Amino acid sequence: MADDVKKLTIFDVQEKVAAGEKVFQVTATDYPTALLVDRSGIEFILIGDSLGMTALGYPSTVPVTMDEMLYHAKAISRAAKRSILVGDLPLGAYHASTSDAVSNAMRMVKEGGADVVKMEGGEDVAPMIEAVVRAGIPVMGHMGLTPQLISKLGGFRVQGKSAAAGAQLIRDADALERAGCFAVVLEAIPDRVAALITERLEIPTIGIGAGPHCDGQNLVLHDLVGLFDRFLPKFAKRYANVGETIDAALREFQQEVRDGAFPAAEHSFVMDDAEYEALLRELGDGD
Numbered sequence: 533m534a535d536d537v538k539k540l541t542i543f544d545v546q547e548k549v550a551a552g553e554k555v556f557q558v559t560a561t562d563y564p565t566a567l568l569v570d571r572s573g574i575e576f577i578l579i580g581d582s583l584g585m586t587a588l589g590y591p592s593t594v595p596v597t598m599d600e601m602l603y604h605a606k607a608i609s610r611a612a613k614r615s616i617l618v619g620d621l622p623l624g625a626y627h628a629s630t631s632d633a634v635s636n637a638m639r640m641v642k643e644g645g646a647d648v649v650k651m652e653g654g655e656d657v658a659p660m661i662e663a664v665v666r667a668g669i670p671v672m673g674h675m676g677l678t679p680q681l682i683s684k685l686g687g688f689r690v691q692g693k694s695a696a697a698g699a700q701l702i703r704d705a706d707a708l709e710r711a712g713c714f715a716v717v718l719e720a721i722p723d724r725v726a727a728l729i730t731e732r733l734e735i736p737t738i739g740i741g742a743g744p745h746c747d748g749q750n751l752v753l754h755d756l757v758g759l760f761d762r763f764l765p766k767f768a769k770r771y772a773n774v775g776e777t778i779d780a781a782l783r784e785f786q787q788e789v790r791d792g793a794f795p796a797a798e799h800s801f802v803m804d805d806a807e808y809e810a811l812l813r814e815l816g817d818g819d
C-alpha cells in the first residue's frame with residue numbers, strides 16, 4: 533500500500549456513523565495480522581488485551597501487563613497506516629488512581645504508538661476515563677461483559693439480562709458518554725439493551741455479542757479467521773479456517789521432505805562446476 537494513504541480520525545468515524553454507515557473494529561496481535569486488517573478497510577485496529585489468550589496463551593486477559601501490551605502495540609503500530617489504533621489498558625493499569633490511568637494511557641500513546649486508548653468498566657471507572665480525556669487522550673469505553681473483571685462477574689457471562697441489570701448498563705453507558713468517551717464497546721449484552729443504548733447515546737456503539745443494532749461491530753481476528761481453536765465465543769463468527777490451512781501446510785511440508793520433493797532445484801543454490809571441483813581438490817590436498 534502506498535505511503536501516502538490517509539490516516540482515519542475519530543471524527544471520520546463519527547461522521548460515517550452519523551451518515552448511517554456501519555463501522556468496524558478488529559483485534560490484531562502483531563505486525564502481519566495488523567497489516568492485513570489495516571489493508572482491509574477496517575476503521576479501528578484494536579490492540580486488545582485478548583492477545584493474552586490468542587498470542588500469549590494465558591487462560592484469560594487478567595495476567596496481561598502493561599509491558600506486554602506495549603510490546604505488541606509497538607509491532608502493531610508499525611503496520612497501521614490507515615486504521616485508527618486503539619490501545620487497551622490492561623487490568624491494573626488504571627484501577628488504583630487517576631494518575632495511574634493518565635500515565636499508562638500516555639505510555640500507550642507515546643511508547644506503543646496507539647492513537648487512542650480503551651478502558652473497561654462503567655460508572656466505576658468514569659473518573660479515570662475523565663482524567664485521561666482531560667489529559668488529551670481520546671478514550672473508547674468498554675462495558676457489559678468486561679473480561680478483566682471476570683472473577684467479579686463470575687465468568688464469561690452475558691450481562692444485563694434482568695431489568696435491574698439492564699438499567700445499570702444504561703447508567704454505565706450514560707456515565708461513559710458524560711466522562712468524554714468518543715465511542716463505546718458493548719460486549720455480551722442483550723440486543724434490545726444494546727439498541728436502547730445505541731439510541732440514547734450520541735457517541736458510536738461498537739458491539740461484540742450485542743446484536744445488530746449497534747453502530748459498529750468488533751471481532752477478534754483470531755476468531756474471525758479460525759486461528760485460535762481453544763474456544764469460539766457464541767457471539768463470534770468464523771469466516772475462514774486459517775488454522776486448518778496452516779495445519780495442512782505443516783503436514784505437507786514434512787511429507788514432501790520425506791518424499792524428496794522439497795527442497796527442489798528451484799529452492800537450492802548452485803556452485804559452478806569449476807569452483808566445486810577446485811573445492812574437492814582442496815579437500816583432497818588436505819588429506
Ligand code: KIV
Nearest residue numbers: 559580581582717752
Ligand atoms: O481485547 C479485546 O480483543 C477486546 C474486544 C473483545 C472488545 O477487548
